[in-house]
Amino acid sequence: MQARYDIAILGGGVIGLALARALALAPKTPALAVIDASSRIPPATLAAAGMLTPSFEDALGGDALYDLGAASLDMWPAFAASLVEETGADIDFRGDGVFGVAVDAAGAQKLDAQYEALTGRGVDVALMTGAEARALEPALSDRIAAALHAPRDAQVDPVKLFAALRLSLERRGASLIDDHVAAAERQSDGWRVTLGEGGGVVADQIVVATGAASGWVIDGVPRPPVFPVKGEAFSIAAPPAPASVTRVIRGPGAYVCPKAGGRIVIGATEQEGRDDLAVSAAGIESLRNGAAEIVPALQNCAEIARWAGLRPATPDGAPILGVALRGARGAWLALGHHRNGVLLAPASAAALATEILGEKPAIDLAPFRPDRFG
Ligand SMILES: Cc1cc2nc3c(=O)[nH]c(=O)nc-3n(C[C@H](O)[C@H](O)[C@H](O)COP(=O)(O)OP(=O)(O)OC[C@H]3O[C@@H](n4cnc5c(N)ncnc54)[C@H](O)[C@@H]3O)c2cc1C
Numbered sequence: 001m002q003a004r005y006d007i008a009i010l011g012g013g014v015i016g017l018a019l020a021r022a023l024a025l026a027p028k029t030p031a032l033a034v035i036d037a038s039s040r041i042p043p044a045t046l047a048a049a050g051m052l053t054p055s056f057e058d059a060l061g062g063d064a065l066y067d068l069g070a071a072s073l074d075m076w077p078a079f080a081a082s083l084v085e086e087t088g089a090d091i092d093f094r095g096d097g098v099f100g101v102a103v104d105a106a107g108a109q110k111l112d113a114q115y116e117a118l119t120g121r122g123v124d125v126a127l128m129t130g131a132e133a134r135a136l137e138p139a140l141s142d143r144i145a146a147a148l149h150a151p152r153d154a155q156v157d158p159v160k161l162f163a164a165l166r167l168s169l170e171r172r173g174a175s176l177i178d179d180h181v182a183a184a185e186r187q188s189d190g191w192r193v194t195l196g197e198g199g200g201v202v203a204d205q206i207v208v209a210t211g212a213a214s215g216w217v218i219d220g221v222p223r224p225p226v227f228p229v230k231g232e233a234f235s236i237a238a239p240p241a242p243a244s245v246t247r248v249i250r251g252p253g254a255y256v257c258p259k260a261g262g263r264i265v266i267g268a269t270e271q272e273g274r275d276d277l278a279v280s281a282a283g284i285e286s287l288r289n290g291a292a293e294i295v296p297a298l299q300n301c302a303e304i305a306r307w308a309g310l311r312p313a314t315p316d317g318a319p320i321l322g323v324a325l326r327g328a329r330g331a332w333l334a335l336g337h338h339r340n341g342v343l344l345a346p347a348s349a350a351a352l353a354t355e356i357l358g359e360k361p362a363i364d365l366a367p368f369r370p371d372r373f374g
Contacts, residue, residue: 003175005033007356008193008203010181010217012036013043014158015334016209017165018345021083022353024172030357032174033201035181035193041213042277044341047309048158049233049257049265052076052343053098055118055125055150056250064367065318066121069340071363072347076154079346086171089164092157092260098248099133100148101140101294107252108146115148125150137249138242139295155248155257158342177201181210184331185219191330205330205356211341212312214275218331221324225373226336228310230274232283233267235259236301243297253290256298263304266291270311277308313338314373321352321368332356333370 007023009016012034020034038046054069080093102108111127118125126149133147134140140147166176180196184206194200208218212228238244238258245264249256257265269283284306292299314320314336324331334352337344351361 002192002199003033003201004031004190005175005201005203006030007205007207008033008035008191008201009207009209010035010184010193011208011210011213012038012166012176013045013209013211014162014165014341014345015211015337015348016207017162017169018349019207019209019334019352020169020174021165021172022349023356024169024174026353026357029172032169033177033203034169034174035177035179035195035201037180039178040180042309043162044211044309044311045158045162047231047233047307048342049255049267050156050158050161050342051098051248051255051257052154052156053150053248053250054343055123055148055153056098056100056114057340057343068347068363068368069343070123072344073152073154075346075350076156080156083164083168087164087167089160089167090260091160091164093154094156095152095154096247097149097151098153098155098250099137100150100250101133101144102146103141103143103252103293104145111146111148118150123150124152137245137247139245139297140249141294141296144294153248156342157259161342181217183219184217186328186331205332207332207334207352207356208324209334211335212275212310218324218328221328221331224320224333224335224370225315226312226320227272228275229313229338230271230276230308230310231268232279232287232306232308233265234284234287234306235263235265235304236298237304238262238264239297239301245295249294251290251294253293254287256291256295264298264301266298272313275310277310279306279308311338312336312341319344319348319368320370321348321365322355322370324370326371
């Protein structure tokens with residue numbers, strides 16, 4: 001006999017896991033399964049830098065995406081604290097602000113425009129000269145012409161977050177199934193989910209959260225327009241203070257994210273139309289140069305690791321959240337979080353979980369509906 005669940009989440013990256021946890025925290029906890037193939041299809045989540053930076057991401061997707069990101073940033077401190085308190089895990093959440101920096105007049109002008117847009121939205125940000133930014137982060141290059149400081153933007157370690165979310169779900173009694181979903185088909189008694197290793201489960205409701213994976217699993221529902229945008233990144237051993245930075249710095253050619261344990265993550269390239277995970281020497285070199293342009297002491301630091309991941313992108317840059325298709329009762333999508341899945345996880349998860357449980361979420365998901373693509 002197949003195991004039966006109230007809700008099966010197909011895909012357990014940060015979006016599937018955060019959604020599962022939001023459902024598990026509901027007053028009447030549903031019987032939950034997360035079916036995830038991360039041991040064979042690496043999640044973008046484990047490639048992410050973990051920046052939680054809506055102030056620097058408004059170029060994509062417009063107002064609705066900005067608002068979702070800002071709402072999610074607001075949720076992050078409590079989301080992190082509750083996860084840490086529950087699991088005892090250290091997820092290296094840091095709400096100590098982020099700098100965007102410019103090295104020439106054109107870049108400074110872009111920061112000016114960004115400052116105007118953000119203050120117009122009532123966001124607390126400050127424009128600084130290079131010298132003012134260096135007073136806070138002395139390792140910044142003398143070449144820096146201007147900086148935009150977003151004191152509330154934050155970061156987390158996505159690898160630690162992934163482990164902590166899984167631990168929380170295990171403790172809350174969810175089934176974490178390490179397998180590959182081959183198909184999901186609506187039958188009279190619910191959704192029959194067929195697993196690649198044989199067998200399957202039955203669930204009243206299913207949620208597809210398979211990231212940028214190319215296979216499509218729901219019979220009778222068209223594949224949504226999610227495509228991979230490959231990103232390469234690497235990590236180095238941080239130089240000793242004061243040659244290193246303490247906060248996230250976003251420059252024109254790379255971003256620099258200091259992590260716990262003296263590690264710095266530097267990212268990330270963006271390549272549409274690639275779905276492989278090969279890491280190119282040219283990509284890493286351009287990131288290294290981009291990092292050294294803004295923090296010169298990083299030029300020769302020893303590399304620790306390099307990797308690539310596939311961001312799940314959509315044509316308008318915004319995620320796909322909601323009922324898969326009118327008529328496909330009990331099938332939901334949580335896809336397309338592109339460059340911001342870690343940032344957006346608390347808000348996307350809370351809002352979609354509320355809808356799945358039959359209530360109206362505080363966050364309006366109308367701009368993110370699957371049917372907006374026709
Ligand atoms: C280099 C890089 C840097 C990034 N930096 C940031 C950042 O700083 N901040 C930020 O917010 N975001 C960042 N992102 C984006 C972020 O990583 C993604 O938006 C996010 O991880 C998407 O989460 P997801 O759960 O939708 O997908 P994924 O994390 O890709 O998870 C999908 C899961 O589904 C599983 N799966 C797929 N198909 C199946 C199947 N058929 N059956 C079962 N399981 C399946 C996969 O194995 C995987 O575990 C970055 C991404 C990259 C590549």
